[in-house]
Amino acid sequence: MKWFRDRALTLVLMAMFLLSLAAQIVTGLSEYNATQREHGAPLVSSTGYLATGHPWEALFENWESEFLQMAVFVLLTTWLVQKGSPESRRPGAKELVDTDPRDFAHDPEAPWPVRRGGWILRLYEHSLGLAFILLFLLSWIGHALGGSSDYAAEAVLHHQPQPTFTDYVTSSRFWFESFQNWQSEFLAIAAMVWLAVYLRQRWSPESKPVHAPHAETGR
Numbered sequence: 001m002k003w004f005r006d007r008a009l010t011l012v013l014m015a016m017f018l019l020s021l022a023a024q025i026v027t028g029l030s031e032y033n034a035t036q037r038e039h040g041a042p043l044v045s046s047t048g049y050l051a052t053g054h055p056w057e058a059l060f061e062n063w064e065s066e067f068l069q070m071a072v073f074v075l076l077t078t079w080l081v082q083k084g085s086p087e088s089r090r091p092g093a094k095e096l097v098d099t100d101p102r103d104f105a106h107d108p109e110a111p112w113p114v115r116r117g118g119w120i121l122r123l124y125e126h127s128l129g130l131a132f133i134l135l136f137l138l139s140w141i142g143h144a145l146g147g148s149s150d151y152a153a154e155a156v157l158h159h160q161p162q163p164t165f166t167d168y169v170t171s172s173r174f175w176f177e178s179f180q181n182w183q184s185e186f187l188a189i190a191a192m193v194w195l196a197v198y199l200r201q202r203w204s205p206e207s208k209p210v211h212a213p214h215a216e217t218g219r
Contacts, residue, residue: 021059028055039157053149057177060142065181067139071132073189078129083217084197086208090217101125140178144169147177 004011029049036043049055082088089095104110105117113124123130148168155162168174192206198214201207208216 024058025049025055028058035157041157052153053146053151054153056142056146057150058146060139060146061177061181064136064139064143064178065185067132067136068182069185069189071129071136072186074129074132081217082193082197084214085193085217086196086206086219087193088217093218095218143177144174147174 025046029044029046032049032052032054033043044052077088080088081091083091089097101110101114101121102117104114107114111124113120144165148163148165151168151171151173152162163171196207199207200210200212202210205219208219
């Protein structure tokens, strides 16, 4: 039980993710077959649905925006501040995260890259931001590939010439799909940063203590 308790936040979030993903596939299949039925095209099974671009375009389109959000948030918070927000570093102050990890090279409990040093440590120093950038790029590629397949299938369904991959990624549709998600992610980050200046959530590490002054920055 202690193992589950110590990892409950990740486990619950992943369970919610998997349940939502299953629901997305079920409802996506229903939506896809409804469109097929409207055009007199054959219906597909669950396996056949997963072989189309429809579920993958929707999946990676959303993952793309989420990982972009996290990459931008991690990188911007290394330079920019918002006075009073627990999500910000303190203006003009030296934070614990500014400590040079090379001073802990001989700490036996330090992560291996810190003890190893060199280029491995230089990479590890920026690994969180780099990981989110990589996940964003992979999701962007998945969105492009899945969306291209779905875009071409729709063209065939409407008896139009089949577009190429380049046609799709240079189309207003592809970028509309991207920007409609990106703008919402940036708004969500801005809302979290700003609302946390004035509002509180007791017991949450994402909030300042309820009694903390509005001007207090960081946690």
